[in-house]
Amino acid sequence: MNTGSTLTRTDYENYLVYLYFGSDQDLLKACINRAYRDFNRTMHGFGKFEKAGQLYYEAVILLKESLNGLKVLSSTKSMTVEVFDNWHKTTCEKITALYDEKGFHLFIGQAQKWVNMTLKYIFTVGEERVEGFSFAYPFCHVPLDNILLEQLKKYDFPALECAWSRRDNYDEYLQRQIWLRKKFALAPMDVEFMLWLGQEIKN
Numbered sequence: 001m002n003t004g005s006t007l008t009r010t011d012y013e014n015y016l017v018y019l020y021f022g023s024d025q026d027l028l029k030a031c032i033n034r035a036y037r038d039f040n041r042t043m044h045g046f047g048k049f050e051k052a053g054q055l056y057y058e059a060v061i062l063l064k065e066s067l068n069g070l071k072v073l074s075s076t077k078s079m080t081v082e083v084f085d086n087w088h089k090t091t092c093e094k095i096t097a098l099y100d101e102k103g104f105h106l107f108i109g110q111a112q113k114w115v116n117m118t119l120k121y122i123f124t125v126g127e128e129r130v131e132g133f134s135f136a137y138p139f140c141h142v143p144l145d146n147i148l149l150e151q152l153k154k155y156d157f158p159a160l161e162c163a164w165s166r167r168d169n170y171d172e173y174l175q176r177q178i179w180l181r182k183k184f185a186l187a188p189m190d191v192e193f194m195l196w197l198g199q200e201i202k203n
Contacts, residue, residue, distance in 0.1 A: 013126075027130050028122070032063050035117035039110050039145075042165035046104060055102045059095055063118065066091040067133075074135035081181075084139035089170055091115055109144065109167035116143035123189065141177045142192035151195040155183060 022030055036056070046052055070087055073079055092111040099106035119140050122130045142148060144164045149157070158179060160167065167173055177188065184191045185203050194201055 027125060028067065029060065029064060031121035031125065031130065032060055032067075032114075032118050034121055035114050036060075038117045038143075039113040039165065042110055042163075043104075043106070049104050051102050051104075055099065055104065059098055062094055062098060063091070063114065066094065067118065067122075070136055071132035074133055079135045079139060081139050084136060085174065085177075088112075088115065088141060089174070092170060107166055107168045108170050108173055109163070109165045112141065112167075112173060113143050113145060113165070116141050120189065120192065137189060138187045140187075140189045142180060142188045144173070144176065148192060148195055151198070155201075157183075 040046070049055070066087070070084075073083060073087065092108055092115060095111045095114065096106045096108060119133070119136070120143060122133050123137060123140075127134050144160075144167075146164065149160065149164060158176065160176075180188050180191060183203075184201060186194075186201065191201060
């Protein structure tokens, strides 16, 4: 009897990706959908909103188009902090504007979580599965949520005046991201991964 496995490490990783993201062949869209599940519990009343299904569908399309636009920017190898921040602000404001147009208010705090978690998942599944985003990694923002905010207390992170999901001023949000960039020598997304896992960061 052959007791050795013919599976590779990639096969095992594909299994984990399948478990977490499902069988959708469009893995970029799967990352967007999964990221939505990370914050939608904060969208109080949206489940009863008459246009919820259609609005979500339109928002996914908008975010996917915006991410593909970021990929084009990344492929030019001219990505800078300013370019990424402008893209991020425009994306968050487009998402919140879409929801407002349909009669449901989505907060900037919720939009940033959607955008930032999508990017985190893109990098987690890897460039070989969702290609074209690697140049953006050093500039990405961290998803602000309760887990990260709790970990950041030990580093004297400026406290938020309200729940992260109710932040509605983009400039105040961006100030926190700039603080993170200045505080740590690591890429912000590295900081997020390590803090979420409860690891200590030494500069």
